[in-house]
Amino acid sequence: MTVGAAGGSALVSGSVQGAQVAESEEFNAVLVDTTLCVGCRSCEEACAEAHGLPAPDVFDESVFENERTTTTEQWTVVNRYGGDESELFAKKQCMHCAQPACAAACLTKAMLKTEEGPVIWRAEKCMGCRYCMVSCPFDIPKFEFNSPVPTIQKCNQCWDRLQENEHPACVDNCPEGTLLFGKKRQLLEVARTRIAEDPLNYVHHIYGEREVGGTGVLYLASVPFEQLGFKTDLGNTAFPEYTKGFLYSVPFILLLWPAILLGMSKSRERNSGTDREEE
Amino acid sequence: MADFTGTTSLLEQRQGGLFRFILGELKPKGRILTPFNLISIPVILLGLVLIALRFAFGLGMATNLSQDFPWGIWIGFDVMTGVALAGGAYVLTFLVYILGIEKYRPIVRATILNGLLAYMFYAGCLLIDCGRPWNAFNPFIGNSFGVSSIMFLIAWHFMLYMVACLVEFAPTIAEWLGKERIRKLLSAMTLGAVIIGITLSTLHQSGLGALFLMAKGKLHPLWYTEFLPILFFVSSIFAGLSMVVFEGSISHKIFSNRLGPEQRSSHDGIVRGLAKICAGTMFVYLAMVALVFIHNQSWTYIGTPMGQWWLVEIIGFVLIPMMLFVRGYRHRSTLLMRIASAMALIGIILNRLNVSVIAFKWDAPVHYIPSWIEIEITLAIIFIEIWIFRWVVNRMPVLNNLSQPASNPNRQSGANNVAAKESV
Amino acid sequence: MDGLSFVDIFETKGIEYVLVLAFLVAFMLFIKFLNTTPRKVAAAAALQPHKEGFAIANDVYLAPGHSWVTVGSGGMISVGINEFLSRLVGKVDKVEIPVRGAEIKRGEPLFTLYQSGRKLVVPSPMTGTVSKVNSDLLSDTSHLEMLPDEWMLNLKPTALAWELSSLRVGRSASSWISNELERLRDFLASHYGQPSLAGETLYDGGLTTVGSLAQLEDEAWACLIHEFINPDQGQKCNNCGSE
Numbered sequence: 001m002t003v004g005a006a007g008g009s010a011l012v013s014g015s016v017q018g019a020q021v022a023e024s025e026e027f028n029a030v031l032v033d034t035t036l037c038v039g040c041r042s043c044e045e046a047c048a049e050a051h052g053l054p055a056p057d058v059f060d061e062s063v064f065e066n067e068r069t070t071t072t073e074q075w076t077v078v079n080r081y082g083g084d085e086s087e088l089f090a091k092k093q094c095m096h097c098a099q100p101a102c103a104a105a106c107l108t109k110a111m112l113k114t115e116e117g118p119v120i121w122r123a124e125k126c127m128g129c130r131y132c133m134v135s136c137p138f139d140i141p142k143f144e145f146n147s148p149v150p151t152i153q154k155c156n157q158c159w160d161r162l163q164e165n166e167h168p169a170c171v172d173n174c175p176e177g178t179l180l181f182g183k184k185r186q187l188l189e190v191a192r193t194r195i196a197e198d199p200l201n202y203v204h205h206i207y208g209e210r211e212v213g214g215t216g217v218l219y220l221a222s223v224p225f226e227q228l229g230f231k232t233d234l235g236n237t238a239f240p241e242y243t244k245g246f247l248y249s250v251p252f253i254l255l256l257w258p259a260i261l262l263g264m265s266k267s268r269e270r271n272s273g274t275d276r277e278e279e
Numbered sequence: 280m281a282d283f284t285g286t287t288s289l290l291e292q293r294q295g296g297l298f299r300f301i302l303g304e305l306k307p308k309g310r311i312l313t314p315f316n317l318i319s320i321p322v323i324l325l326g327l328v329l330i331a332l333r334f335a336f337g338l339g340m341a342t343n344l345s346q347d348f349p350w351g352i353w354i355g356f357d358v359m360t361g362v363a364l365a366g367g368a369y370v371l372t373f374l375v376y377i378l379g380i381e382k383y384r385p386i387v388r389a390t391i392l393n394g395l396l397a398y399m400f401y402a403g404c405l406l407i408d409c410g411r412p413w414n415a416f417n418p419f420i421g422n423s424f425g426v427s428s429i430m431f432l433i434a435w436h437f438m439l440y441m442v443a444c445l446v447e448f449a450p451t452i453a454e455w456l457g458k459e460r461i462r463k464l465l466s467a468m469t470l471g472a473v474i475i476g477i478t479l480s481t482l483h484q485s486g487l488g489a490l491f492l493m494a495k496g497k498l499h500p501l502w503y504t505e506f507l508p509i510l511f512f513v514s515s516i517f518a519g520l521s522m523v524v525f526e527g528s529i530s531h532k533i534f535s536n537r538l539g540p541e542q543r544s545s546h547d548g549i550v551r552g553l554a555k556i557c558a559g560t561m562f563v564y565l566a567m568v569a570l571v572f573i574h575n576q577s578w579t580y581i582g583t584p585m586g587q588w589w590l591v592e593i594i595g596f597v598l599i600p601m602m603l604f605v606r607g608y609r610h611r612s613t614l615l616m617r618i619a620s621a622m623a624l625i626g627i628i629l630n631r632l633n634v635s636v637i638a639f640k641w642d643a644p645v646h647y648i649p650s651w652i653e654i655e656i657t658l659a660i661i662f663i664e665i666w667i668f669r670w671v672v673n674r675m676p677v678l679n680n681l682s683q684p685a686s687n688p689n690r691q692s693g694a695n696n697v698a699a700k701e702s703v
Numbered sequence: 704m705d706g707l708s709f710v711d712i713f714e715t716k717g718i719e720y721v722l723v724l725a726f727l728v729a730f731m732l733f734i735k736f737l738n739t740t741p742r743k744v745a746a747a748a749a750l751q752p753h754k755e756g757f758a759i760a761n762d763v764y765l766a767p768g769h770s771w772v773t774v775g776s777g778g779m780i781s782v783g784i785n786e787f788l789s790r791l792v793g794k795v796d797k798v799e800i801p802v803r804g805a806e807i808k809r810g811e812p813l814f815t816l817y818q819s820g821r822k823l824v825v826p827s828p829m830t831g832t833v834s835k836v837n838s839d840l841l842s843d844t845s846h847l848e849m850l851p852d853e854w855m856l857n858l859k860p861t862a863l864a865w866e867l868s869s870l871r872v873g874r875s876a877s878s879w880i881s882n883e884l885e886r887l888r889d890f891l892a893s894h895y896g897q898p899s900l901a902g903e904t905l906y907d908g909g910l911t912t913v914g915s916l917a918q919l920e921d922e923a924w925a926c927l928i929h930e931f932i933n934p935d936q937g938q939k940c941n942n943c944g945s946e
Contacts, residue, residue, distance in 0.1 A: 071346075109424070127411050127418075128410020128414075130410065134494055134497075139346070148336055150337060242493055247432075247489075257474075261377050261473075262474060265378075265474075268377070544886065544930070547886065548885055562730060566726040566730070570722055608737060613893075
């Protein structure tokens, strides 16, 4: 996979191209530098076009009055924070977690964390149980409640385009260089470099580096992340880890219980000397 | 009202073919226009229509579910509460078949029947709730084993548990049909089915709690705990037994004509015994809740509205019913024990609803309230289940041990066939 | 944040262990409390379940109406009333037994006991012809209260094996009696308005009281007969709201 040298972006060259460590096994990711975002919403437009979704009216600034979330017809949205005159924007979409809660929750493997990185949804497997929606810490998957043949809608990091060696549509179409695509390891280095080189302009934290065990979308910001609508109390534990204790004990109970129960019933029989079966 | 003559002519009916037999058995016994029927029939019919509409137009027209609240009362009440209340089957089979406490044998059959019907109908409810039910076979047929999913576990356990319940209940059916050899064969499998049933129940009762382990942050901290599976498991014990007491009291009155002498005379003793077990289990449960409370350092939340609500659930509908069970047991007051069981049931309903829809995203600006259609379909499903229960109880030896009515005295029936009045 | 400031994930472990210990103690006390009998109920219960006092010999068969059957030589059976019933009844005024040669079916009235103007009918445990009668009973009715072993009549049975197989014997008979005693305790507890009516007993089980049947009001009497001795007689009273 090539490192995304997205059109027009001032990319730090050296360290990014140099990294060769286990490249084929590592996830791809997207870096979102919110300090560069101007809220043009070209990413929303490009996403809609790439996936056959209704085109959003990017000239309607009234949408910024409310904090929006993704919908069944919009896989990504840009929100404005800090008031009418503010220049703070944050793009919101699926975080493509390293250990996604939705994929762990999905009993049919309709939600799948691909080897390349994006978390995708497959219609032919999905039962519509919506457990992924309950589990996602970011509340991203959206369900078509009003359709008799409902689907789950969320960003899939243009996984189909990735197969053609192309980049996500949003990354390719961002005019300001806000979005960068590449191996997560390399993007982390880019992010750290930017922080180190401009420490007063950046909050010293890369959102998504460790949150919920690490995500496939990294964010940089010039103000504390809570002010940009990010949840900062999610912790660094991957969500599937919370079910580990239970799931790991299942086989043991499946082994232990029958043995104990059989032992109890047989010892009782031996005690009372009768073998009373169902009458 | 009871009519035994229908079953005496089983052999003749079967000679007319299976179809005629089924038709014959479908004929209602007793009055048709009872108050219960008059209420339940329109509800059921409307429910069936609404279910059809839900499949035609999608979940949105039938429910108040939203992107913020993907699960409503079909999951929170029908499935989660229903499964907890059906826990009587595994507890009772444990008491009778594993521990050998014969005292509870008279009600085992009815409880297994209830468990079987409950799971069948709640599985049905799941299919209604799933958005793409035509893919419901996927977790079972091997092309998509989502083994990391707790839902996967629950799906499989539901299926297997229904089979286990069916095997446990099958001897009763065989008895009804007069197939002695098959009945013997099935009876030999009972212990195995019971062991499997208890194991599976342990896992899916706790599994329903485990479903919410990944809802950290969305579920209010007073309810969210890593020990939620254990709390669900322990509470399912007294939930199931309270349901046995409560619903058994109703059955006792309504189906009194079908009661065998053992069922009739042992009822109060059984209620008392179950009350004792409930009291003990609730004591343990409260201790666990206290432990979790300390572990999570939840005292900071008690002052909040949700904190008060939590206290209502725990104190009002777990602690108080436990005390009522204790008092009812010691003073041998069946009335007190029944009140206790009703309150314990409310406590369980509250607990499951809290975890699934009330304390789930408790701080959302617009909260989920079930639509009338969701409620209606829930009621319809419950009524259908009662109808089937009634149909079975009126024909099969569930509430009595008589495998054949008085007109055939040469048949040896169950071991405890006392010389009772059979011409009830 | 990892490793940057003080964190103790076992912060509450100490209190938790204390809680667990407290729970173990509390649970033991709770179970003990559950198993004690409240003063009122103990006083109201006339009969305590003394297993030793109600030992049942291995060859004695019990019928649901609390009559007993033993099989004698020549296929004859002896019938009497068991200790449960005789202690419950106590002194009677008169006993009526069928005459020799009478044919009785199982379930039909066998003995009639008269007490304080009330009539208790004990149903027959088996079908047969009366072959011998205990005439002492007819003359001296004070015997009844203490002698469960006293046979009352002999029957020549017509369906011995078949009917015997549905009577209780041995361990199942003992456990049935225990259950019936429990049930009787419940019954008396719920039907007695004041504990003082129940007669003298020690607080947690000592002496048994004989003859509590006589002290019941008519309605409760009829209910007890119906519930314990003879379903054809008497009827459930309004107190039995639970049924």
